[in-house]
Amino acid sequence: MKRSLVPYCVTAAILVFFYLPILVLVVNSFNTSRFGGSWEGFSLVWYSRLLNHREIWHALTNSLVIAVSSSIVSVLLGTTAALALHRYATRLQKAHYMLIYTPLIMPEILMGISMLLFFIAAGMQLGLFTIFLAHVTFCISFVAMVVLGRLQDFDFSIIEAAQDLGANWWQATWKVLVPLLMPGLVAGGLLAFTLSIDDFVITFFVAGPGSTTLPIRIYSMIKHGSPPLINALSTILLAVTFAAVYISQHLLEDKT
Amino acid sequence: MNAPDFLEFKNVSRHFGSIRAVDQVSLSIRKGEFFSLLGPSGCGKTTLLRILAGFERPDTGCVILSGQDITQLPPNRRKVNTIFQSYALFPHLTVRDNIAFGLRIEKRPQREIDHEVERMLELIQMKAEAGKFPDTISGGQKQRVAIARALIKKPQVLLLDEPLAALDLKLRQRMLIELDLIHDEVGITFLYVTHDQGEAMSLSDRIAVMNSGIIEQVGTPAEIYEAPRSSFVAAFIGDTNFFEGRVAELIGNEYSRLVIDGFPDVTVFNDKQLAVNNLIYLSVRPEKFHISRERQEKSPRHNVVPGRVEEVIYQGSLTRYWVRVQEYRIAVTQQHSRFLLDEKPITWDENVWVSWHADDGFMLERYSQSDEQLVTLPE
Ligand SMILES: Nc1ncnc2c1ncn2[C@@H]1O[C@H](COP(=O)(O)OP(=O)(O)OP(=O)(O)O)[C@@H](O)[C@H]1O
Ligand SMILES: [Mg+2]
Numbered sequence: 068m069k070r071s072l073v074p075y076c077v078t079a080a081i082l083v084f085f086y087l088p089i090l091v092l093v094v095n096s097f098n099t100s101r102f103g104g105s106w107e108g109f110s111l112v113w114y115s116r117l118l119n120h121r122e123i124w125h126a127l128t129n130s131l132v133i134a135v136s137s138s139i140v141s142v143l144l145g146t147t148a149a150l151a152l153h154r155y156a157t158r159l160q161k162a163h164y165m166l167i168y169t170p171l172i173m174p175e176i177l178m179g180i181s182m183l184l185f186f187i188a189a190g191m192q193l194g195l196f197t198i199f200l201a202h203v204t205f206c207i208s209f210v211a212m213v214v215l216g217r218l219q220d221f222d223f224s225i226i227e228a229a230q231d232l233g234a235n236w237w238q239a240t241w242k243v244l245v246p247l248l249m250p251g252l253v254a255g256g257l258l259a260f261t262l263s264i265d266d267f268v269i270t271f272f273v274a275g276p277g278s279t280t281l282p283i284r285i286y287s288m289i290k291h292g293s294p295p296l297i298n299a300l301s302t303i304l305l306a307v308t309f310a311a312v313y314i315s316q317h318l319l320e321d322k323t
Numbered sequence: 324m325n326a327p328d329f330l331e332f333k334n335v336s337r338h339f340g341s342i343r344a345v346d347q348v349s350l351s352i353r354k355g356e357f358f359s360l361l362g363p364s365g366c367g368k369t370t371l372l373r374i375l376a377g378f379e380r381p382d383t384g385c386v387i388l389s390g391q392d393i394t395q396l397p398p399n400r401r402k403v404n405t406i407f408q409s410y411a412l413f414p415h416l417t418v419r420d421n422i423a424f425g426l427r428i429e430k431r432p433q434r435e436i437d438h439e440v441e442r443m444l445e446l447i448q449m450k451a452e453a454g455k456f457p458d459t460i461s462g463g464q465k466q467r468v469a470i471a472r473a474l475i476k477k478p479q480v481l482l483l484d485e486p487l488a489a490l491d492l493k494l495r496q497r498m499l500i501e502l503d504l505i506h507d508e509v510g511i512t513f514l515y516v517t518h519d520q521g522e523a524m525s526l527s528d529r530i531a532v533m534n535s536g537i538i539e540q541v542g543t544p545a546e547i548y549e550a551p552r553s554s555f556v557a558a559f560i561g562d563t564n565f566f567e568g569r570v571a572e573l574i575g576n577e578y579s580r581l582v583i584d585g586f587p588d589v590t591v592f593n594d595k596q597l598a599v600n601n602l603i604y605l606s607v608r609p610e611k612f613h614i615s616r617e618r619q620e621k622s623p624r625h626n627v628v629p630g631r632v633e634e635v636i637y638q639g640s641l642t643r644y645w646v647r648v649q650e651y652r653i654a655v656t657q658q659h660s661r662f663l664l665d666e667k668p669i670t671w672d673e674n675v676w677v678s679w680h681a682d683d684g685f686m687l688e689r690y691s692q693s694d695e696q697l698v699t700l701p702e
Contacts, residue, residue: 222409222411224407224409224411225411225412225413225414227376227378227398227405227407227411228405228407228411228412228413229413229424230377230378230397230398230399231376231398231399231404231405231473232399232404232424232425232428232472232473232476233399233425233428233429233476234399234424234428235397235399238428242424242428243413243415246415247414247415
């Protein structure tokens with residue numbers, strides 16, 4: 068009996084479809100040619116140019132500052148929201164759940180526009196701070212959903228046991244709840260970080276002069292014609308992303 | 324001995340919507356006592372325990388522990404500790420750290436903590452497992468760690484919520500003995516919640532029988548078994564037979580003649596001073612009956628009725644009979660005092676005489692509403 072080749076072909080086609088553009092990009096980042104149409108020899112020239120590109124470093128710093136701060140804040144708020152959603156089942160909580168859930172499915176452009184209008188109405192200066200606020204807003208929802216998943220099989224009598232043994236609210240939270248929720252908090256934080264660092268649409272609306280983030284900088288560089296630099300930058304980002312995914316998966320596996 | 328009341332519930336109620344989980348409960352528990360709350364599932368035992376631990380606030384009433392009103396205190400400020408039904412051990416801490424948790428919270432000196440933990444590990448005989456995590460020890464061991472973790476706080480009252488329910492029968496019996504030993508050793512007041520009358524009977528100094536939020540009766544195991552005050556208690560504790568009737572005549576101060584449908588006159592001890600024409604249940608435990616082939620001499624204090632054996636179950640040291648008397652199917656158990664093989668045993672389809680002494684029956688008042696509450700336990 069001859070085995071069907073169809074599954075293999077489909078798999079191969081999907082892999083090609085997904086990864087061929089990325090592969091081309093990676094290869095081109097080492098290409099001496101400026102336009103990447105043909106291979107003109109291996110070089111690291113684009114990487115060294117990248118190192119000396121002040122604007123890119125500036126944008127990267129902005130992106131990192133926003134991603135780190137907004138993921139920390141959204142882990143705090145998102146976890147609080149998840150705890151509230153999980154513990155209290157009132158009718159108000161249904162509305163709360165809807166509010167938390169909506170940003171996950173709402174078109175980004177809508178969020179971007181509404182936040183822009185809000186910030187302007189509030190008379191706020193557009194800049195890093197407005198970007199930070201916008202990112203926290205959509206990250207909270209994702210963190211809350213991840214933590215809520217962890218809480219589903221969490222035995223709250225453990226918290227009561229801690230209180231029973233003399234722990235006040237603060238001690239019960241830090242000595243029992245947080246250590247036990249840690250894998251969920253880390254996963255939620257990583258998710259928030261990745262969402263924040265590559266967000267384009269919402270950031271584009273609420274960014275102001277001097278607050279350019281990496282995705283926006285990349286976009287304008289493509290428009291002004293320096294693709295080889297972008298290729299190098301993307302390759303680095305790709306490597307970092309793979310590393311992060313690999314590490315976080317290992318962390319989660321160890322815990323469970 | 325009349326120790327002063329140490330722990331008191333005064334008119335405590337807790338309602339969840341229309342459910343009266345705990346309804347006007349008043350209870351006094353003495354120092355050092357092993358006290359059980361016994362009742363069927365959903366009768367409010369856990370809720371009452373949680374009110375004492377501080378996890379539920381009562382709607383009305385108050386809780387007093389050694390002279391202090393603790394009703395408004397948060398759980399961490401009460402000198403009571405709980406053993407949860409699911410054990411609720413901290414999964415991220417080792418056995419040793421679980422036991423040490425309470426003392427660490429108190430910020431006691433490390434040397435003292437080590438010393439106390441060592442003592443507890445000895446008490447529960449788990450020195451070898453001190454470094455293990457809860458996931459890797461057996462159910463009985465988890466149970467013991469939960470006990471040690473609570474006892475190390477030296478609580479004034481130790482609360483146990485069905486601590487043996489999750490264990491298999493063998494382990495349950497062993498832990499039962501261990502709990503008894505631990506209670507003797509530490510001398511702390513135990514408040515023990517269970518729906519298993521066997522556990523309550525064998526461990527307790529006193530028992531409170533609960534039914535749908537109210538306390539039906541408080542007493543020693545013997546009092547509750549021998550003198551149940553309601554049909555619910557009579558049926559819930561051990562097996563019993565109920566007969567419906569009414570009081571027909573008072574005989575002196577102490578006895579009454581009853582009329583029970585289809586029965587000849589029945590005489591019963593009338594400790595409750597029920598008046599003529601009161602509707603009653605007569606409750607007689609299976610082991611209080613005597614059955615024989617020959618009719619016993621009917622003395623004024625003896626009741627005798629004819630019946631027919633429908634079923635016989637031989638169980639070694641005793642035999643169970645089901646005897647048809649009019650519309651009643653009476654459960655009778657007989658201990659074998661004589662060597663059984665010497666006589667021809669009574670078997671099914673035989674006509675027999677069932678007798679019992681007037682002092683062995685109990686009258687319970689019959690109200691129309693308590694008719695529904697009557698619980699007859701299946702064989
Ligand atoms: N938080 C709550 N919200 C609503 N109803 C509750 C709550 N806790 C308990 N109840 C109700 O109160 C009643 C008594 O519950 P409780 O847990 O005290 O019973 P229990 O005697 O411990 O039963 P079991 O033997 O099954 O543990 C039940 O009808 C239960 O459904
Ligand atoms: Mg319960």
